[in-house]
């Protein structure tokens with residue numbers, strides 16, 4: 001590609017710095033004279049005439065962007081909706097107050113003794129008192145705690161990418177003008193900040209310490225405790241202090257006691273939220289295989305469906321209510337299905353959208369492989385997905401599975417359905433097919449990181465790959481369907 005620059009009469013050094021390679025040519029251009037004068041900063045009077053001006057420009061080869069290497073594993077530039085770091089801060093405690101006793105007015109001479117004593121008794125009793133008669137001084141409010149809880153209405157962590165900082169409010173101060181009155185109230189206790197997250201969210205400290213797995217609706221964890229509010233103290237002249245201390249313990253002895261009046265600061269923590277969907281069944285397959293369409297057809301879920309790969313960027317969940325007419329034991333009446341974003345070869349290494357979503361299979365008890373029966377090589381597609389699962393976590397292949405050969409309404413697919421079924425049926429061992437690991441599904445899947453490195457080292461050749469996959473249980477069923 002060739003490019004030329006001539007707008008601001010740059011010097012040759014400027015041009016050299018702008019372009020990447022050696023010069024090829026120079027040009028003569030025509031400019032109105034006043035433009036030349038301006039550009040050369042020479043002011044001359046005279047009529048506006050045109051004359052040729054030799055303008056040295058360089059044509060240069062602009063560096064072209066390197067061609068993408070299809071074999072290179074691309075790092076994941078996405079902001080995943082299922083993993084996020086947030087910072088939360090609980091509220092500081094409010095401040096108490098240093099109070100002094102009200103100045104006693106001199107008794108008016110006109111009042112009788114009875115009135116004075118009555119007034120004194122009223123004042124004395126109007127302060128809040130403890131059971132032992134000591135005066136209770138107002139407390140400042142506690143700062144707001146921060147709690148993270150699992151909410152069924154939430155289905156992604158997307159909003160935390162938009163807002164990643166959450167602060168609870170500070171506790172209220174004791175609202176006082178410095179004098180003890182009967183009207184004083186405690187500072188308000190700040191409300192707990194409750195942050196809803198999808199069911200299935202794992203909460204960890206940013207540095208890695210596991211805090212909670214919010215696997216059930218309503219599960220919650222206190223992640224930051226609000227600061228304690230300060231207390232109030234009575235300030236007394238030294239000669240009256242002793243007498244007053246018999247009435248209340250909250251008498252300020254010296255200046256260092258003022259620290260007690262100040263509220264405690266709240267805590268600030270950085271947390272990692274990781275969403276692992278809670279689903280009984282995971283729909284897996286290559287992009288565009290029809291997973292979302294299948295989910296939409298059998299449940300009330302409304303996933304995005306489009307004729308291009310990676311329409312699904314976030315696992316979609318659907319609830320299968322079952323068919324009670326089939327009788328107990330034949331068909332579980334309740335199951336949650338998760339449609340995972342399409343896997344591609346290299347997904348376990350981070351290619352496509354893969355690895356981050358593979359973790360969503362951790363909690364599933366069964367896998368449904370959705371295979372596009374009209375694709376060029378559906379059997380190979382099925383193997384590719386199995387291989388990716390094996391590389392990420394071989395336990396996934398131990399789980400019971402069903403293969404759905406989709407799109408059999410397409411003529412090429414319906415013709416080869418019997419042979420495809422046979423071929424897929426052959427992949428996998430018949431031993432222990434029914435002895436499902438479903439109960440171990442959650443426990444057996446060790447930490448994601450266990451499978452990110454070691455297992456993927458030294459990619460096996462194709463033969464070995466096939467052999468290894470065949471050692472795992474074969475599918476419980478292979479069915480041909482047309483979701484449309």
Ligand SMILES: Nc1nc2c(ncn2[C@@H]2O[C@H](COP(=O)(O)OP(=O)(O)OP(=O)(O)O)[C@@H](O)[C@H]2O)c(=O)[nH]1
Pocket residue numbers: 285286287288289290291292293294304305306307308309310311312313340341342343406407408409410481482483484
């Ligand atoms: N002819 C036919 N087309 C289908 C069938 N099922 C799905 N499709 C089409 O296949 C395309 C891809 O379907 P999706 O459900 O988005 O595929 P997906 O596997 O969820 O794709 P990703 O989101 O990339 O993982 C859509 O255009 C669907 O209309 C089917 O049974 N027959």
